[in-house]
Amino acid sequence: MSETVKASGGTTDGTDYTDRLQRLSGAGWKRALNVQAPYRWNIRRLELGFTLDVGCGIGRNLAHLDGNGVGVDHNPTSISACREAGLTAFTIEDFFKSEYATPGRFDAILGAHLIEHVEEEQAKEIVSSYLPFLRSGGRAVFITPQERGFASDATHVRFSGFDEVGKICTDLGLTLDRQFSFPFPRPTGKVFTYNEFVTVARKP
Template sequence: MGYRRRVASLESTDGQGYTDRLKNVQGPLWKRVLDVQRPYRWNVRRLFDEREVLDVGCGIGRNLGHLAPHGVGVDHNAHSVQHCRDLGLTAFTTAEFGDTEYAKPGRFGGLLAAHLVEHMPRPQAVEILRGYLEYVASGGLVVLICPQERGYASDSTHVAYTDLDGLADVCAQLGLTVQESKSFPLPRAAGKLFTYNEFVVAATKA
């Protein structure tokens, strides 16, 4: 399936407003009490198994927290990066990252791009990810995660609906070999009703 673009005006993802929106969505007390992130935390840790991970498009650090202390984040939104730092996480803006000690070829055992690809046309997503692949070691794991139908429709900043076939195409363009492809945490049919059902593809770098 090719990507579908929204025709409505899009909210920006690079301002304070977007950071506040993410905090409002992820921060309610009931979510913390019920630990709704438990299955997602388990899945990310299972996939990377304590590898050092570069989290591209880290947002306000949800997955960085899951990966701690093995994650380094990068994001174009300076407000979101500052929020990550306020939480004690290691994160940099896209402008900063290239000058850090972490920007070394093969530095990381893995790369995570969770809820990044759907925010732009697929060619742009491929270009961005290709720019960070040099920091992943040979044999390193690359994990791509996108929302399913309900989750995609819930955010006006989403641009390109990307399913498992779409993520496999991204991997192919990047020269990655897919190792695992699944719907998570519920079966595929739940994606039309459950906002937080995700497409998850894990691939390896040659």
């Protein structure tokens, strides 16, 4: 199965994209200010249980899950970075061959900064391919950037707000639990790069 994500501004499947993620996350001012603290808190307060992090990148949210998750990503360089950090992560092909690819294995699926990189139909195809591994009653959580964040990355393809992500969830048979803006109220997303839409849905 291939999920190479392409956009007019570049792709997310090469070494360059992994290097960019590492460069951005390793910026000195971000480390000094511990800017990930509120986002880590947000992930942990959801109490997701054993989580499959789809599109895990270099493992930021896997680290937030504190060992209670497995990552999968189409970029092998990013997966190598995850493993070097001591995280459990697989390329797509290897995940589907792994012991984790069993029905109902996970309490939750997390798709953080995934859906905006593809068109709607591809987003539904990607998410639906992992839904069998989510237990009945388990939650699917999707995090997407608001306006300023969407404009900040040339690999972003489709703006995916509450309506767009909610439609993907309902089209896939998931029940919407709640949607909220984080860490600041919704209008902040027009000027603050790191304001996010959070959608929580549940598998019947």
